[in-house]
Amino acid sequence: MGNPKQKWTSEEEEALRAGVAKHGTGKWKNIQRDPEFNPYLYSRSNIDLKVFLSFLFFLFAIVIVAVVWYNAMIFEAISALNEPNGADTSAIISYIECNFFTDDDDIPNPSAHLVQNCYKIKKSSSFGTKTPTPKQKEMRPKPVQNTDLINSGDTVTEAADDAAYMVAEAENKSFVATEAVKESERVSKMAEDANSLLQLASEILEKCSRGEIVVMG
DNA sequence: CGAGTGTTGGTGCGCTCCTG
DNA sequence: CAGGAGCGCACCAACACTCG
Structure with missing residues (x-):
């Protein structure tokens, strides 16, 4: 063609x-x-521009949802641990791993978020790739085809990186801020919204997998 | 009304994995 | 190791819609 x-x-x-x-x-x-x-x-073509920009926005949205999700887990862990001098990193990681993840979850380890301030998210979110089969999980990670979109220092994910960095920075500040609880509530609300979106997506996926027709309002 | 844009559906290429 | 299958990406065409 x-x-x-x-x-x-x-x-x-x-x-x-x-x-x-x-x-x-x-x-x-x-x-x-x-x-x-x-x-x-x-x-x-004009269509090429529009389609590619849509792709960028979608990628950006995925990163934002992931970042909000991680932040909500961290704040909930901090609130639940309720340490007088603030929970240490290992305690937060343990709480999150015990309460948010099961052994079967194919989700990036939350430790990566704490250690690397969100910068692992874009690399683990291999947008557009298939859900690996159990056999594929045993193999080394599949390289992403369009490496232009993933390499650090490029422009495709810079916006997403910037957003992730800003959220991470806000997160660090909130650790020392006395208004951490307020921030926690705010982020929790955002996480609820993100979870609602994820739930909706799951429902649509389920319906589609059953061959049902999904009508978007 | 025409130009420009958005939406939808389809095609083909290239890459990766699986199988014999 | 070669060939086939599956998948995502990039592209195109046709039609609908919007706006000046």
Whole structure:
């Protein structure tokens, strides 16, 4: 079909993001015609731009949900442990592992979050990959095809990284802030929303797996 | 009314894993 | 190790919709 497959380069992605920042979303023709971005985007159609931007937003949303989820678990652990001098990291990890994860969960270890301040999330969230079979789980992790989207220092996940970093920074501050409880409640509310979304997604997945038709409102 | 954009559905390529 | 199967990604076409 038509043009050969052409992976999105970091230059194209950067040009798209700058173009959207300058012209706004939906103004694909304007972005393409802009001499500042045209050298990078002339080979892409307006549909290509729209689809790829949708992909970026989806990736961003996934990262945000994951970060909120982790933060909620941490705050709940802190509240539950209720140590006068603040719970130490190992205690928080133990609480989370005992109360949020089972042996069967195929979910990244929460320790990674505490140790690496969210930076592991994007690497473990291998967006777009299949759920591994038990046999595949025994094998080494499958490399992601589009490494442009994963490599550190690139532009695709920079926004997500920035968001993750900001949340992690807020999290660290909350550890020493006297208003940690307030923050905990706020994040818990966000986590509830995130969990609702996850539950909805699970229900849809279940219905789809049973062959039922799902109508989105 | 025409240009531009959004949505939907489909096709083909390339990669990875499985099997014989 | 070669070939097939499965899957995700990138792309395209047709149609609907919006806006100036």
